[in-house]
Amino acid sequence: MCTNNGVTQFFINQYLFNMKTKVFLFTISLAVAGMISSCGSDSAADQAKNAAKAEVENINAGKPAADAPAVPMGPTTTISFDEGTEHEFGTIDEGDVVAHVFKFKNTGEEPLVLTNAKGSCGCTVPTWPKEPIAPGETGEINVEFNSKGKSGKQNKKVTLTANTNPAQTFLYVKGEVTPDPNKKAPATK
Numbered sequence: 001m002c003t004n005n006g007v008t009q010f011f012i013n014q015y016l017f018n019m020k021t022k023v024f025l026f027t028i029s030l031a032v033a034g035m036i037s038s039c040g041s042d043s044a045a046d047q048a049k050n051a052a053k054a055e056v057e058n059i060n061a062g063k064p065a066a067d068a069p070a071v072p073m074g075p076t077t078t079i080s081f082d083e084g085t086e087h088e089f090g091t092i093d094e095g096d097v098v099a100h101v102f103k104f105k106n107t108g109e110e111p112l113v114l115t116n117a118k119g120s121c122g123c124t125v126p127t128w129p130k131e132p133i134a135p136g137e138t139g140e141i142n143v144e145f146n147s148k149g150k151s152g153k154q155n156k157k158v159t160l161t162a163n164t165n166p167a168q169t170f171l172y173v174k175g176e177v178t179p180d181p182n183k184k185a186p187a188t189k
Contacts, residue, residue, distance in 0.1 A: 076165045077108025077135070087143075089175035094151055094183070099144040102171055106133045108164075116161040117141060123148070124156040124173065143173055151179040 087100040106112035111132035119125055123146045129139045143158055158171040 074163065075110040076163050077106055077110040077112050079104050079112060079162065079164055079169060080107045081171075085170060086172045086174065089145065089173060091176045091178060092147055093178050094180040095148050096177075097144060097146045098173075098175075099142055100173060102141045102143065103138060104141065105138045106135050109135050110163070111135065112139075112162060112164070114139075114141075114160060114162045116159075118159050119143070120157040120159075123150065124158060126158045126160075126171075128160070141171065143171060145173050145175075147177045150177045152177060 082103040082105070085102070087102070089098045089100065092098055111134055113132050114128045114130075117126040117128040125144045125146075126141055127144075128141045133139045141158075141160070145154070145156055147154070153174075154177055155172060155174045158173075160169040160171065161167055162169065
């Protein structure tokens with residue numbers, strides 16, 4: 001058997017370079033998306049840049065992403081939501097806290113394991129079952145939105161990570177926040 005280690009190494013290096021490039025571009029896309037959908041925090045752009053930089057450094061060092069939620073290994077299952085994955089909370093006043101319960105069912109043949117649920121910002125907080133959900137059983141994910149400091153149209157996303165295909169499912173809470181009439185407008189110079 002004749003092998004050419006130089007040619008093999010060349011293709012391995014090409015593959016690794018292409019993967020690093022793809023992950024870098026994906027990370028930059030996430031950073032830009034994070035800046036666009038931030039909760040109004042001035043430091044969101046800096047946080048996104050730092051996260052993207054750390055991600056690229058981890059890739060170059062051959063390490064997995066630090067913030068990447070753990071995707072369960074093993075068999076996958078399916079999930080369905082009784083009333084869909086979006087909830088319109090209507091019009092609320094600034095400072096109000098609203099919550100919605102997303103009811104779901106494990107429609108697959110394996111236990112459903114939710115490993116993470118993360119809101120698009122600190123104003124959106126999900127709580128989810130930490131124990132596996134048996135096939136045919138149901139569960140609930142409570143999503144709370146705090147409108148303090150918000151006004152206008154709101155569209156918040158919760159990312160669920162589970163042993164499903166695809167591994168991430170998205171929930172959305174949407175609505176309109178009426179500004180607090182007692183809140184003083186910032187002074188102009």
